[in-house]
Amino acid sequence: MRTDFARARSVRVKAPGKINVSLKVGPPREDGYHGIASVFLAVSLYEEVLATETPGHGISVTVNGQGTLNLPAASIPLDRSNLAVRAAELLAEVSPGHTGVQLDITKRVPIAGGMGGGSADAAAALLACDALWGSGFSRDELAKIAVDLGADVPFALVGGTAVGLGVGDQLTPAISKTPLHWVLVTSDYGLSTPEVYRTLDAIRLRDGVEPDPRPGIDPAILGAMRAGDALGLAPLLHNDLQQAALELAPALGDILETGRTAGALAGIVSGSGPTIAFLTQSSGHAAELEVLLASEGLQATSVHGPAHGARISQDPQG
Template sequence: MVAVTAQAPAKVNLLLQVGPVRPDGYHDLVTVFQAVSLHEEVTVTPAREWGVSVEPADGTDVSGVPLDSSNLALRAARLLAERAGVDEPVHVHVRKGVPVAGGMAGGSADAAAALVACDALWQLRSGLDGLAELGAELGSDVPFGLHGRTAVGTGRGEQLVPVLTTASFAWVFVLGSAGLSTPAVFAECDRLRALDGRADALGDGRLEAVELALRGGDPEELGAALSNDLAEAACSLAPELVATLAAGREAGALAGVVSGSGPTVALLAGSVPAARRLARELAPVVGAGRVRTATGPVPGARVLEPLV
């Protein structure tokens, strides 16, 4: 019996612009993803029947992870098997290092890792583009979990164009005390916009500013360009985020932004040592268990090793 383990990264949105609601119920997005060095690990093992289990890494709360057929990693494995004509159930074991419902695409990383692991286990050689096409059926962030690095996402976020940058950036992430529902945050964004009649503009120059900062590799310039249209809605639903962002700035962060739909707060530091100092400053304020340091960009989903 052979088990295969794959790893996939969390993401932070350097930019998240939210357009109008589409006929299919989704919003048009323009986003810049960066993969960071918080990871999910997924191990797939041949089994008599399909199943899934989960364990925490680094104290991650896994109480909200479903252990039934709705689990995204298990859905990914079964979808690949169905499309490839494979009749070999697997047990999917997830080791979670990314916050649940935290706006960092932990579930999507699970799906990306499961696709890569099963593809290797069954020796399908589907290719990255083929797996990304399947991943888009599972969730908007899954293709980026497969590709990693830094990329502009459009459509629902699943249409990716790589952003070439040789720079590395240092981050401190403050996890929320409770998760936020992505649909609820988008609904709150729509509600707040309707109240004051704001337009859903996408082409306002913010994307160009982020791309320029990435090419230049200057963390201060990138910090000035960070932007998230969902931040107001996330803060409306979780008001403590306002204090967390303020605490990050006071502790020396170059800039802070709500990651995706929240409630994780991403704080940009000038260097890895600066990120460590920032984390030490924040730990007594927000709780040491809620602070993580990471760097980005990092590669997308990849097989770690087959276990015989």
């Protein structure tokens, strides 16, 4: 066991963004949330958090942006409304050996893009602070703490592929080892997740649509993912929030059409958007599509999934 003297003074952790390969949304619940049934896929676009011990017990955060971001990092809160800060606070409450900590976040997942970037920050902060403080929690125990931070945080801890029920917090890992290749197109704006859900409710009310109170997952989706069958998966991609995202941001429809014309097997709005995920047949196909979409002036990045969950990315330094 580490002694306090030998304990690490900084820990760096990477955690993945995700796409919703399938997302079905039930009606509003009494608590204001919506029941969902979703297939989460972690992809190879990672947030990074460097946690460094500081004197006292305060928690501070800085943010810098790299890679494919759709909004400036300056738009991210640096107070306790930041999910990473809240994650460190929750862990400190149950960690007798906690110290002050500086969280330096490097963002690569689109901000307010429907890919769970803030949740990945929180997952990375939990794992980093656990190692920094020698708290000794298991991954399952950290996931239980993470539930209080939002449904996407436990998934960012475990990564891979999973079915999410309830509000997304009831996770069941799914077998999916063969990589699937995607091209992400980000936008220069974000969409508010609560606003997208409210818009979906309004659309359903307007159109007289009665949502399934207990949405489920098409087993064929999990079968195609288990087999790494991109052609079989393409017609099964589904997102109940897509219509609402398109109503709030009509330009997304043009991007979807551009991707299909450029040869994508299928395209889907990721979560609440506005990031769009295009499914491709192979890594080579993804690279070609990325170039074609970039030539159309779009912010395109090729990724693959499933990707690993939150992971310490360097040996702690004393």
